[in-house]
Amino acid sequence: MGLKLKALCKSPWIFHINTGACNNCDIELVDALTPRFDVERLGVLLVGTIRHADVLVVTGGVTQQAAPRLRRLHQQAPKPCLVIACGTCACTKGIFHDGYHMVGPVDEIVPVDIYIPGCPPKPEAIIDAVVKLLRKVA
Amino acid sequence: MKDREEIIAKINEAVGKKAVSSYRPAPNRFHVSVAQGDLRKTVKLVFEELLGRYVILTGVDTPQGMEVLYHFSFDEVGLVVTLRVLLDKQDAKIDSITPIVRGAEWIEREIHELLGVEFVGHPNMRRLILAEDWPEGVYPLRRSYGRDST
Amino acid sequence: MNALGALLLVLVFPGFAFTFAFAMVFAWIDRKVTARVQWRVGPPFLQPVYDFIKLLGKEVIVPAGGARVLFLLAPLLGLAAVTVSSTLVWQGNIWPEKGFVGDLIVVIYLLTIPSLSVILGGLASNNRVASLGASREMKMILSYELPLVLALVVPIINADNSIRLGEMLQSQPAVWHVSGILAFMVAIICMQAKLGLVPFDIAEAETEVMGGPFVEYSGAPLAIIKLTRSMMLFLMPVFLVTVFWGGITGGGGIVGTVLGCLKVLLLLVIVILLRNTNPRVRIDQAVGFFWGPWVTGVALLAVALALLRNVIWA
Numbered sequence: 001m002g003l004k005l006k007a008l009c010k011s012p013w014i015f016h017i018n019t020g021a022c023n024n025c026d027i028e029l030v031d032a033l034t035p036r037f038d039v040e041r042l043g044v045l046l047v048g049t050i051r052h053a054d055v056l057v058v059t060g061g062v063t064q065q066a067a068p069r070l071r072r073l074h075q076q077a078p079k080p081c082l083v084i085a086c087g088t089c090a091c092t093k094g095i096f097h098d099g100y101h102m103v104g105p106v107d108e109i110v111p112v113d114i115y116i117p118g119c120p121p122k123p124e125a126i127i128d129a130v131v132k133l134l135r136k137v138a
Numbered sequence: 139m140k141d142r143e144e145i146i147a148k149i150n151e152a153v154g155k156k157a158v159s160s161y162r163p164a165p166n167r168f169h170v171s172v173a174q175g176d177l178r179k180t181v182k183l184v185f186e187e188l189l190g191r192y193v194i195l196t197g198v199d200t201p202q203g204m205e206v207l208y209h210f211s212f213d214e215v216g217l218v219v220t221l222r223v224l225l226d227k228q229d230a231k232i233d234s235i236t237p238i239v240r241g242a243e244w245i246e247r248e249i250h251e252l253l254g255v256e257f258v259g260h261p262n263m264r265r266l267i268l269a270e271d272w273p274e275g276v277y278p279l280r281r282s283y284g285r286d287s288t
Numbered sequence: 289m290n291a292l293g294a295l296l297l298v299l300v301f302p303g304f305a306f307t308f309a310f311a312m313v314f315a316w317i318d319r320k321v322t323a324r325v326q327w328r329v330g331p332p333f334l335q336p337v338y339d340f341i342k343l344l345g346k347e348v349i350v351p352a353g354g355a356r357v358l359f360l361l362a363p364l365l366g367l368a369a370v371t372v373s374s375t376l377v378w379q380g381n382i383w384p385e386k387g388f389v390g391d392l393i394v395v396i397y398l399l400t401i402p403s404l405s406v407i408l409g410g411l412a413s414n415n416r417v418a419s420l421g422a423s424r425e426m427k428m429i430l431s432y433e434l435p436l437v438l439a440l441v442v443p444i445i446n447a448d449n450s451i452r453l454g455e456m457l458q459s460q461p462a463v464w465h466v467s468g469i470l471a472f473m474v475a476i477i478c479m480q481a482k483l484g485l486v487p488f489d490i491a492e493a494e495t496e497v498m499g500g501p502f503v504e505y506s507g508a509p510l511a512i513i514k515l516t517r518s519m520m521l522f523l524m525p526v527f528l529v530t531v532f533w534g535g536i537t538g539g540g541g542i543v544g545t546v547l548g549c550l551k552v553l554l555l556l557v558i559v560i561l562l563r564n565t566n567p568r569v570r571i572d573q574a575v576g577f578f579w580g581p582w583v584t585g586v587a588l589l590a591v592a593l594a595l596l597r598n599v600i601w602a
Contacts, residue, residue, distance in 0.1 A: 004345035010338035038328035040319070043335055048498035051349065051506040054342070064269035078347035078506040100278040101269070 004080055008054050009138040011043035012082070012130070015053035019070050019106070021060025024120040025087035029057060032123035039127060042134070055082045055130075058106045061089035061096050067103045074110040082113045082133065086126060091115040113137070142166070142217045145188055149219065152183050158224070171222040174232060177208075180221055181235045184210045190219060192239045197249040199281045204230040204255055225255065234260040252279040302378030304371045311518035312336045314556060318521065321560045336518065343511035351504045354414035362409035363505075363512040369401035370519045377527050380453030381536045387454040392444070395453070395527065396437065402516050403429050403482070406491070409513070410501025421500025424571050425491035428481055431578035432488075436478035438587035442471035443531045445594040453530060461534035467593035472532045474587045476555070479524045480562055481578070484517065487566040488574055525555035 018026050033039060033046055047053050050073050062070060074083070085106040088094040093102050106112055114133040118125055146168050150160070153172055160170040172180050184190045190210035198205045208221040223232055234257035236243045246257045247266040254277035257263065268278075277283060297303055315336040323330025350356050373395045380387045403425060410422030444451055446468060447459040462468030481488035492500040502513060529535065529551045536548035569577070577583060 004342075007338065007342040007345050011335065011342045035323075035326040035328045038323070038330075040323060040331050041329050043331055043338060049503045051504055052499065052502075052510065054346070064272065076349070078349055080346070100283065 006138050008080060008082075009134040011045075012055045012134065013045045013047045013053050014055045014057050014084075015047055015050050015077075016057045016059070017070065017073060019058060019060045019066035019090075020063035020102075021087065021089055025059035025090070028120040028123055029059065029086060029126060032126045037123050037127060039130070042127075042130065044130065050076050051078060053077055053081065055084060056110075057084045057086050058090050058110070058112075059086045061093040061099075062103050062106060062109055063101050064103050065101075067109055070106075070109050082137065083110050084114050084116065084129065084133065085112045086116045087121060088117050088119045091117055094119065140188075140212075140215060142168075142212075142215050145190075145212055145215065145217060145219070148188060149180070149184065153180050166216050167218050167220070169220045169222060171224065174223055174225070177221065177223055178233050178235065178238070181208060181238055184219060184221070185239055188212070192241055193218070195242060195245045195249060197253045197255060197279075199227075199253060199279065203227050204253060206232060206249065206255060208235070230255040231258055232256070233258050236260055251277070253277055254280060297379070298371060298375050302382070303375040306378070307371060307374040307519050307522060308515070311515065311522045312340075314522040315518040317553075317556060318560050318563075321557065322564055325561070325564045340511050340515060343514070344508050346507040346510075348507035348509065349504070351414050354504070355412040358408060358412040359504075360509060362405045362412065363509045363516065365408070366402035366405035366516040367512050367519075369398045369405075370516050370523060373398035373527075374519065374523050377453070377523065377530055380457070381526075381530055384454030384457050387452050389450075389452050392440070392451045392453050392456070392531070396440065399482070399520075399523075399527070400429070400433065402520055405516075406501050406513075409505065409509075410503075413501070413504040415504050417498055418501050418503045421491050421503070425484075425501060427571055427575055428484075428488065428491060431575045432478045432481040435474050435578060435583045435587045436482065438584065438591055439471040439475040439478065440531060442467050442590050442594045445591070445598055456531060457535040457537070462532045465594070465597065467590045467597065468532060470586050470590035470593070472528070474583055474590065475528055475532065476558060477583060478578075479528060479555075480559060481574070483520055483524060483559065485559060485563045487562070487569050489568060490571050490574060521556075521559075525552045525559070528555060 016026070016029060031037075033044075050056070056074060056077055058070065060066070074081070083106070085091050089096060090106045092105050093099070096102050103109070114129050114136075116126055116129045121129075142165070146162075149168075149170060153170065153176055158171040158173060160168070162168050170180075185192060190212050193209040193211050196207040196209070198207065202224060204225040204227050206223050206225065208223075210219045210221075211217070212219070225232060230253075232255060234242075234246055236246060236257070237259065243260070243262060244266060246260055247263060249255050250257060250260075250263060251265055251268050254275075265272075299305065316331070316333055319335065320330040348360075350359055376387075376391050376395050376398075380391060407422045407425050407429075410418040410425070413419075443456055443462040446462045446465065447456045450456065450459075463472050484492055492502065502510065505513060526536065529548065533551050534548070536552070537544050
């Protein structure tokens with residue numbers, strides 16, 4: 001598995017899912033993929049289907065409707081697959097902590113490899129987290 | 139081209155004597171509380187005769203009971219008319235206005251599943267925003283949710 | 289030619305290994321030029337190689353209810369077709385006397401197989417989105433194949449009705465005549481559609497159909513699919529330069545070879561710039577465009593002009 005992870009760190013393809021976020025984290029995440037920050041230098045590409053993905057980026061605290069779907073998505077991803085919890089709602093439930101519809105933060109549904117706090121996290125913080133994750137895993 | 143006072147006068151004329159109360163919090167807002175049975179007639183008046191634009195419905199859980207507000211806007215004169223209906227909390231039933239205003243279908247579904255208000259005559263009362271496995275009869279936006287065993 | 293020689297030809301030079309290396313280089317050039325056009329830096333030189341190696345290490349998932357053998361076999365068909373056609377094209381360039389009559393036809397046939405393998409793979413995936421992508425790819429094939437073949441008829445007429453790649457290189461390059469230039473421009477547009485690049489990447493439109501026919505592919509089959517596309521990106525400009533512009537060896541000697549490589553790079557840059565400056569068209573717009581006067585019409589005009597020239601000068 002070590003060699004596969006090493007190769008994965010040279011070209012991490014990301015897939016983004018929003019499990020009930022207010023969309024701010026999504027905006028910042030998509031902002032990080034624009035030419036201004038140029039994450040293609042790290043080999044990062046946004047893919048349209050989970051079967052092509054190496055990194056699953058989850059935004060939003062997980063609502064009751066999104067939980068089974070998030071679990072199914074993680075099962076559908078070809079392993080090895082890393083998971084990033086982006087935003088305060090994904091790490092803990094954020095300001096929706098006592099909401100009637102929140103099942104739990106992301107790590108109660110799928111195993112998380114790195115947490116990015118912030119509401120929303122800046123694109124620089126997201127890229128910093130991705131770099132730290134790649135260095136740690138490789 | 140009507141002006142605000144004309145519209146308010148017409149509404150008052152139709153339901154004013156039977157209205158429970160009415161007040162104007164601001165020059166461009168007008169609230170009138172109607173009885174349950176008068177609702178359909180008043181909505182017909184405001185929507186079809188006076189040609190007000192349907193905006194949205196609001197559901198409020200107040201200590202006096204469950205209140206449903208119907209907002210209509212008159213864009214040319216800058217007036218928002220709100221019809222209020224007060225319902226009994228244990229037995230919240232009101233006529234659905236979806237046959238008159240097609241756009242009210244989804245908000246009535248939402249108020250039903252979050253506050254437990256029953257809309258009589260709604261053509262398509264299905265679950266809208268709660269999860270599929272949310273238990274029936276549990277209304278999360280009621281004040282009593284989570285406090286006692288609802 | 290003995291069996292071992294043929295095997296070496298197909299597998300090493302100018303077959304699989306050679307095409308693989310240059311496919312990686314061309315894929316990098318594509319991404320780098322795209323990045324530069326968008327005012328950013330772009331990936332490092334070995335990025336396509338990293339992508340390939342990473343995909344080889346991923347888990348292969350075959351969708352339930354899909355046709356298992358066909359799903360795994362379809363990418364291999366595309367790869368085999370591209371490898372063999374690359375061998376034939378380069379053999380026609382480097383050893384023109386070793387070709388056979390009709391090898392141009394064989395190359396044209398083989399170059400349709402990667403698109404067919406895309407359709408096969410998409411339909412074997414048991415996925416609605418993949419079927420949609422596959423049907424769009426079918427419509428695209430029906431649109432661009434006709435003008436492409438018509439455009440390729442012009443150099444055939446130009447080379448005294450010969451269908452050997454070697455003989456085409458010995459006659460005057462087709463772009464020295466008006467009919468040749470028209471046919472070359474039509475061929476470039478059809479090449480853009482054949483490579484599946486914007487404005488004609490309708491089948492694999494990422495934002496619309498989530499990857500189109502490749503939705504369910506993962507791991508090694510996906511690596512082979514991406515490799516096939518990169519090889520097509522390398523092969524098509526070389527093929528067009530061979531047929532229209534006098535080949536890689538050009539007039540002969542070092543100068544001719546350098547000019548030939550520059551011609552290929554020029555075509556590649558045209559493809560990349562077209563890709564970066566155009567929005568994607570709808571499928572009905574694409575079909576209408578290819579069957580309309582601007583593509584098929586111009587191709588027919590070029591064929592007519594070439595025939596006319598032949599008659600006048602005969």
